[in-house]
Amino acid sequence: MNDRWKHLFRPVILERGRDIFESGEIDEVEKTAEGWRGIAHGTYDYEVETYIEGEEVTGMSCTCPYAEGGNHCKHMAALLYAVSEEVINPVSVSEDLNDVLEKMNEIQLRKELKEILLNDSSLKNRILQKYRSAPADMADVNRILSLLGNLSVRIGGRNEYISWEKGWEYVQAFQEILTDSVEPMIERNETMQAFAVLKGAFHILNDVDMDGSGGEHSEIASSIEEYWDRVIHLASKEERTQMYQWFRAMEKRSDDLICGDSITSALENYFDDPEYLLPMLKDMRNKLRGDQADNYMLEYDLEKYKNLLIRSGSDLSEYETWLENHNDLKSVKRILLKEAEGRGDSLQAIAILREMYEQEKIAGLKRSYLEQLLEKYRETGNTEKVKEALWKLLAQYRISSMAYVRELRSLCDSAEWKNARETILAVNESLKPDVYDDEEMYDSLMEYLMHQPVEMMDRYRMKLKDLYPDALSTYYAKYLDRISCRYGNLALYRTMRTYLNILAGIPGGISKANVLIDSWMERYPTRKAMQEMLREVKAEYNSLP
Template sequence: MNWKDLFQPQVISRGRAYYKRGLVTNLRQTESAVQATVNGSESYRVVLQFGPSCLQHVGCTCPYATEGKYCKHMAAVLFYLDEIRGLAGNKQANYPTLTELVAGATDQQVRDFLTLALAADNRLAQRFRMGVTQTVRENELVTYQQQIEMVFVAHQDRHGYVDYRAADALMAELSDYVTKDIQTIIDSQQLKLAFQVVNSLVSKISNAEVDDDGGILSLVDDCSEAWQQVIDEADMPLKRQLFSWFKEHADGSFETFNSEIIRLLNDNFSEPGFLQSKLKWTEEKLHEAKTDFPNYSTDWAKLHIQLMEKLNVSAEEIDEFCEDNLGLRGMRQIYITRCLQNKNYSRAIRLLLDGQKLVRKVPNLESEYHMQLKEIYQLAGWSDDYRRTLWQLLIGDECGNVGLYQELKRFYSTTEWPDVREKLFRAMPKTANYEPLYAEDMLYPQLLEAVLAEGGLIGVETYEDVLRPQFAPQLLERYVQVAKDLAQDVGNRKYYQEIVVMLNHMGTYPGGMPVVAKLLREWRVTYAQRPAMMDELRQVKV
């Protein structure tokens, strides 16, 4: 099968456009696999795996592909491979390609056919005229807006609604419009017009009634990329217009596109004048969010701090801003991270200790603060505090954490540790899971006792490798108890097959074969009326 058969036609078209624009980079290949990066509004990693004569697997990190669909990034890499490895496999022998047909035609044949094709397709004619003349006619924007309207009309019902059956086709056609028609406008350097057309499309889709199941994500990506191209190529007067538009519409009015609008604002417009304006803007947004949407206020605070850093605002002023906004959800962690980056360990510790007082009755949060404190004490070289915090964690929510146990153990000599360990075990809650700690210190008698006390086979199976050399009889006895309990219940064949697996494993123990044989003799009498069970027990190796 040709790989192109896996993709929707519009995805093939967009993948080809990505390939032709040179967006496939960092390609690495082996005999059976290929990895590459495809750059668009964001960079995504594509992985291809090949069998002896076919494409076995394709994967991409973009949102569209995570839904199990074949995306344009995959297609772009495959087009790239077609060029360098000749993997297309769709050329029939002695049958000319389109490129060969055009090359063999006369100029007049090409002109006549092109005229007929353009006359039959207004959108194609518009794209051709823009690409050739690179001029904007009066009311050009209206023409493009009418084209967008016609795309919607073709997929709407009589009430103007696009149901789920038509939504995918609509999104595909709109994406095709962005990557072809709007891309032609950008290539013609009519950047203001391109920006206006993208905005018209975004406004239309944001206000339309569409029962979409996620296909819009790809359209958002395409529009974002078109916006980015316009920003990259715009001169300063146009850039000021773009900036004003993005700022005005970062209020959620285009809900689906809002995160991309904010991202583009944040990632671009880095000239000092824009930065000052963004700083004032984020301050206003932060004030609004505190009042209306407190859960989102930290996002604006974080963005505000980033802008302050870009403007080389003094560290003291940034710290003061953080202190003033500590009441915001998540702000304390942002400030702590900043302190750690600046190696201001004392302030980070003070923030953690103060925060700890506020969350003592919140499950898990106190443990998280202790973990952070432990790491900062370690970074700062405050050994006593580091050791004390490890102890608090191990007798609290992190009892049974082998990593922390090993860290604490390093503070003591081999002669000191047994006494310290006993004190630690006595201080830990009675419900603590001591088993991983017993295994760490090879306290196998205590480990066996704990494993057998819990019932079932979970502990036995977890620590069987270390316990079996010394305690095989005790473990085998537990297996016998569990096997007998399981056999009492009536089950299906799969259930009996699991018992067979257990019996065969028991047979690998010293003295295990006779024990298993005895069980089988008893069961053939006790459970003789279970034909499925009797049939499966024939698979036991005795």
């Protein structure tokens, strides 16, 4: 197997894949019908597969998060190194490497390892953390955080900006350092040292200048949350209280953090003892005293308030009383609506929506509430209210929905529908052509389209060409003569040819097309490309039976 596959990987990924292969962390390599598969070992085991046709790699897959983001990962590279060695030399490189290592003395091994570690800070950190004999201290924590902080320079360059293209490389490097650093601490029950690393890592994640549109922040935050879970559960009561105090301090600024939801989630998931819940509940009560800004943050706080009451085993009556005393707020109405819908109480939901609709001043929101009301009226089988809502949406809010038009027509008698249709046509300009078409009012449709852009006429041309051939051919002839005056280019001539053929396809249209062609050939004798196109078209028409 040739090594052309190497161009599929970035150099840093290729190097890490080589390291995995040479350290024997890729095994169970076996041939498949489409290529090769294997298992890559590390913090987790990942299934890797490659698809090969002849000498070419045609596809690869891996179960690691980096690959799930659509990237070619180090595990894929490791498998391909293994496959290349298997094809070239059935004796594995790991066996050859072992032979070499056996022949080296301790001094040589130490010298080579030291040189490698001096040039690879991540590997150096892994060795220091995994094989240290003393407990981790703040010097260890600061060194690890320095590694994490320097990733923005190492991967982002001088600007320290992690672009979209490098986002998942950053994620993988960040997660590797976390794993190499926190895992040994957890194994040694060094909970506060591990928590100090995770605190610093969380700050670095929220401060890094990264595109993040591929979900990179969330991916790293999830890794940190998984370690929080393990560390908090290992912590003593005193340590747990210290961790709680940090989360509470961070909660106060969570709105300004990219990953602020992680703080909220940790407080909700890991601190259910009364001594933790009651201070949070007290703070929330204080926050909800006095006047409130009526926005979605209030809705979020009220949901959190209710959740704290439930978790602490408190009576929900105080929450319900708060809602009752503030039911003039939109946020409260949205909560009451959600709760009514959750109970399946359509009548209560209708009452709340009607109140929201009547009090709302913004037209777009009023329309939204009316559409929600329409759905509720349908659920309750209130035909008259459905008709009323449809009428307002079509005539007052001028929604361009033929589905609404047809539904309204199905609910009206002929006299009602005639009056409704005329009003809709008078006030809702965007619906005119579709209503004319749906109602088979072709005279009105043709008259309307004669004054509209050609793109709109094109939509209905096939339906109208046999009904109104003279009017339609006149429309297209005028359009063609109008665009012929523009500055000539090949795109214009292609458009003219297209519409000449459209005109010729209308009964009686060929004669009008020929008249236009003759006039243009006389009018634009210097437009050579145009003249050639016109001669070709005229010849085609003359060859028709």
